[in-house]
Amino acid sequence: MTLPKFDEGLTESQMISHMKRLGSMNKVFKSFIGMGYYDTFVPAVILRNIMENPGWYTQYTPYQAEIAQGRLESLLNFQTMITDLTALPMSNASLLDEGTAAAEAMAMCNNIQKGKKKTFVIASNCHPQTIDICKTRADGFDLKVVVADLKDFDYSSKDVCGVLVQYPGTEGEVLDYGEFIKDAHANGVKVVMATDLLALTVLKPPGELGADIVVGSAQRFGVPMGYGGPHAAFLATSQEYKRMMPGRIIGLSVDTMGKQALRMAMQTREQHIRRDKATSNICTAQALLANMAAMYAVYHGPEGLKAIADRVHGLAGTFAHGLKKLGTVTVQELPFFDTVKVKCADAKAIADAAYKSEMNLRIVDSNTITLSFDETTTLEDVDKLFKVFAGGKSVNFTAASLAPEVQTTIPSGLVRNSPYLTHQIFNSYHTEHELLRYICKLQSKDLSLCHSMIPLGSCTMKLNATVEMMPVTWPEFANIHPFAPTEQALGYQEMFNDLGDLLSTITGFDSVSLQPNAGAAGEYAGLMVIRAYHVARGDSHRNVCIIPVSAHGTNPASAAMCGMKIVPVGTDAKGNINIEELRKAAEANKEHLSALMVTYPSTHGVYEEGIDEICKIIHDNGGQVYMDGANMNAQVGLTSPGYIGADVCHLNLHKTFCIPHGGGGPGMGPIGVKKHLAPFLPSHPVIATGGLPAPENQQPLGTISAAPWGSALILPISYCYIAMMGSKGLTDASKIAILNANYMAKRLESHYPVLFRGVNGTCAHEFIIDLRHFKNTAGIEAEDIAKRLIDYGFHGPTMSWPVPGTLMIEPTESESKAELDRFCDALISIREEIAEIENGKADINNNVLKGAPHPPSMLMSDTWTKPYTRDYAAFPAPWLRGAKFWPTTGRVDNVYGDRNLICTLLPVSQMAEEQAAVNA
Known part of the structure; x- marks a missing residue:
């Protein structure tokens, strides 16, 4: 694999210089476009301590x-804010x-x-x-x-x-x-x-x-x-x-x-x-952005938010009042909050004049403009707008002089009288010092990649390098409205084109769409492209989607959203798709076959042996092959979806291509397609988009995401990763990811059965250990092992998926041998703890696994009735003496929470009542 432009890979300093060049090509104008997007002040304490904080x-x-x-508390704050x-x-x-x-x-x-x-x-x-x-x-x-x-x-x-x-x-x-x-x-x-x-x-x-x-x-x-x-x-x-x-x-x-x-x-x-x-x-x-928004509400509180809203409304009102004094245009008389609608003789001429003053207005039609005001708008901005609407001439009043005269346009029947954000959390942290401590208090409760490897199968928790993250908060990338004229975002456009070329080369496809803004959105977009292709050929009746039972969990849901009829096919003893069952399903549905959804390597952690034959069967029966890109970490540089025979594939940029998971998002899910599908890639009603490179005869399927290029701000992360790794680096990363998984599987195979292997006895970039027999021998299940791993300072691997009663482990290429060994040592130690139950040395119902995890509140309580020692519970491995990550609760009861569903912050008095009811 040879990557255009970045075959050798840039150094970190070269990458920063390159991104600064791209950033300098973007022009950050004052935006009055609105349409759901507004400039805002990101409080520096939130920017530094959440958005820029690993x-x-x-x-x-x-x-x-x-x-x-x-982060669960912060997300509960978000939910409470919304309700x-x-x-x-x-x-x-x-x-x-x-x-x-x-x-x-x-x-x-x-x-x-x-x-x-x-x-x-x-x-x-x-x-x-x-x-x-x-x-x-x-x-x-x-x-x-x-x-x-x-x-x-x-x-x-x-x-x-x-x-x-x-x-x-x-x-x-x-x-x-x-x-x-x-x-x-x-x-x-x-x-x-x-x-x-x-x-x-x-x-x-x-x-x-x-x-x-x-x-x-x-x-x-x-x-x-x-x-x-x-x-x-x-x-x-x-x-x-x-x-x-x-x-x-x-x-x-x-x-x-x-x-x-x-x-x-x-x-x-x-x-x-x-x-x-x-x-x-x-x-x-x-989740990451929800946490930022929640903290913004915590920081400002109800009074601070209302003050911001009143100021924004006041600026809009001041502008409308000034336009009426000018008399050159007509201001809509309907009530408004932050957006003023203006009727004029020539909307484009006014917008062009504003453009020359580095301000973007929204042209609705030839005689209509709207202007949306936000938290960052100033009285000076309003004065500049007055001059634009006065044809460049000075006006005999200022926004500051008009502001005291302005009355709200909101009718009394629509004014809010009910209270909001009354909980003490939204009324306690209004200084930077207090908010900083609150953010750090919550952070201290959560395990992240700062602490240890997170060995989740199929979720690829890998290094998010600092240099990759840096451009995300630069104003030249962060402060541009998605509907700004594209000539103001030439740096972004160059990056999109380069990233499209790079991803096309890596996947073996002809064109890429960057619009889908999550893996699930990518799945949906890929299937909708296939659907549009069939419809364009007069085959709208093709609606059958074959999905193996081992497929990713979102695959059937995505197919259902596209109106497809799902036909499941099974797997063989080795975990591969049962090819004969697939063949029969394809032939039986030949006249209506739309697509196959397949994951490669399979979700069982092995390279699907008959993948080329599988693709041929689908194509021979009139269908298209959709490949789930979740396991691209085992493909990049070694093979590709296009080479294998897939027609479309989504890419989890938050997995293989290093966009961090953010505590539950953001993600990005671009799709790559073969040439015959490229015309159907999504576009956008405000800023036209399509494939990269642009295909001929575009017939876009519609719009997938609210913004033309999805979550554009995080695309620099994957772009920097690919550019710095270069062709050899990306290939080596895939090799090391596979090597790491096989090393771990080899170390663990004498302690736990490894469920699936390929023809040569190896796995791909992830593997599954089988824990099902422990339920019979020791009463231990996968959840018990995952919770005990917390005591060792690790997040559990993917639990009971794709096979119930198992753990799926993916080390990625980012982890050192020492960290791999530390995790293997933890699992081997846990196996010894299970053996103590099996041989009767530990109680089958009251043991260190069933009691896990062990938070300080449990270990430091006045009474200790466990049959094992506090020391054994807390420090089962020697490395924990030097650095211990403490869970903050005992094992959480999911069933209780679902039976007593409470999804907002409760007042302190009600919290006490709830706790008393539990204790009773």
């Missing part, structure tokens, strides 16, 4: 709650972006109506990207999307499952939806409202208006625009629909000592359990 950005999704209590501001009782812990959150809400409406009503109506005052995403997503659900003005909504067909409105509207108007919502409900229609969190500090909240589902973005709460993302979206709803909600939900539970503890709630919604019946295909979201 103690926060290298954590994994909080599956092991006992070593994730810090308070929206006035709805349930919120998830973030979604990908506002547009896809609206599409998820549309799917909820469809599910609530049990698929019996097939029309979804969208108000024309919604953001254009949101409308297009919903249209794209509706195709897979066989839903009809109707876009109409509010006054033209028609429920007479009795076929409408839900409606979507924007509050405030995309052009700024603040409407009273009270009667509209009553009318919708009278017709059995659910109401989804897309909204703005800052506006909700002063506007009557959607829950009080009667909305059923509320979606939006928390971006303007201290998260950079970043040319489109990543940003934490949200979805709030009533308790009635909690089991239909997509995404992660954090809830309160108790640990083994009866003390309150947090964990991810309702785990039965996991995709690998429910497969095609899953609520959504989203498996992670935007």
Whole structure:
């Protein structure tokens, strides 16, 4: 494999110079475009101590709650913030972006109506990207999307499952939806409202208006625009629909000592359990950005947020008042919060004049402009705008002189009177010193890559090098609006083109789309490309997707979202796809075969022996091969999806290509495709996109993500990784990842059975150890071993997937032999602990594994009734004497938390009551 431009690999200093050159090509203009994206001040204490802090950005999704209590609390803060501001009782812990959150809400409406009503109506005052995403997503659900003005909504067909409105509207108007919502409900229609969190500090909240589902973005709460993302979206709803909600939900539970503890709630919604019946295909979201937004609310508190909102509203009002004094244009008379709509003779001429003063305005049509104000807008900016609208002439007033005269435009019936963010957490940390201590207190509860390897099979927790991370917070990359003219983002555009070339070369494909902003979004996009290809050929009847039972958990859910009929096929004794069963399935469905979803190497950690034959069978029967890119860490430089025979593959940039997991997100899931599929790659309604390089005869499938290039701000991480590694470095990384896995498997095979091996007795980059027999010999299960590993200072490997009762281990190339040995030593020591149970030296019900993990509160309690010593519980290995990571809770009870679902912060008095009830 030879990479264009970066074959040799750049040094770190060369990389920094290169990125500074690209950054200098980006022009950071003052943005008044709005449309769901606003400039914001990221408090430096949050920027340095969360966004730039590996103690926060290298954590994994909080599956092991006992070593994730810090970010779980922060995510609970986020949920509480959302429920308070929206006035709805349930919120998830973030979604990908506002547009896809609206599409998820549309799917909820469809599910609530049990698929019996097939029309979804969208108000024309919604953001254009949101409308297009919903249209794209509706195709897979066989839903009809109707876009109409509010006054033209028609429920007479009795076929409408839900409606979507924007509050405030995309052009700024603040409407009273009270009667509209009553009318919708009278017709059995659910109401989804897309909204703005800052506006909700002063506007009557959607829950009080009667909305059923509320979606939006928390971006303007201290998260950079970043040319489109990543940003934490949200979805709030009533308790009635909690089991239909997509995404992660954090809830309160108790640990083994009866003390309150947090964990991810309702785990039965996991995709690998429910497969095609899953609520959504989203498996992670935007935890890092949700934590930033939550901390922004903690830092400012309710009074601080309202002060920011009042100032933004005041600036918008001052601008509108000044335009009326000028008399050269017409200002919309409807109430507004932060966005002023202006009618003029020549919108382009005004926008061009603003452009010359380095300001971007939104042109709605030839006679309409909107201007959105934000936290960073100043009175001086408003004065510059006055001059633009005065044709470049000076005006005889200033924004400062007008401001005292300005009255709010919000009618009294829409002014918020209800309190929000009343919990003490949002009213305690308003100085940098206090917030810093709070952030560090939460960080200290969480294990990350700062502490030890996180050996998760299929999740590839590898080094996120500091130089890769540095450009992410540079203003030249962080402060650009995603809908700014592309000539202001030439550095980004060069990087996109280079990254497209690099990923095409690595995957063996002809074109790449960078738009999908998560692995799940990449799966969906890849399947929708295949769907669009079949439709373009007159084969719209091709809707069968063959999925092996060993496939990634999100695969069946993604196929279901595309309206595909899923045909499962089994595996053989070696863990490979049963080729004869696959052949029969393909031939039986020859006339309707759309795709095969396959993972290579397989999820069983071996190179699928017949992968070329498998691809040929699918192609011979008229289908396309979709390859899940989760295991690219064992392919890069050695083989490629395109070489093997796949037609499309998504790439988890947060796995193989080093974007950190962020405690549960962000991720990126670009897709690569063969030439015949390239015309169908997604585009965007505001800034046209397509494949890189651009294919001929573009027929885009629609829009996948809210921003044209997805979460563009984190693409420099993967770009820097590839550029610094170069061709040889990337190939060596794959080799070392495979070597490390085989070394560990060899060390452990005499202690634990290694479940699957390839023809030469080796595994790929990950392997599975079989623990099922311990249930019979010692009463020990996979969870017991994972929890005991916490006492040794490690996060457990992937547990009970893809095979129940096993652990799947992936060391990656990033770990040293010493760290691999330390982890192997821990597992060997645990095997000896199991042996003590097997030979009767330890009690089968009360032993060090069943008691794990052991937090200080347990070890330091006045009474100790365990049959083993406190020392043995806490320090089972010699290295722990020098550095010990302490879990903060005992084992958390998931079942209790689901039976007593509490997903927001409780007042101190109520927390005490809950704890008393547990103790009783």
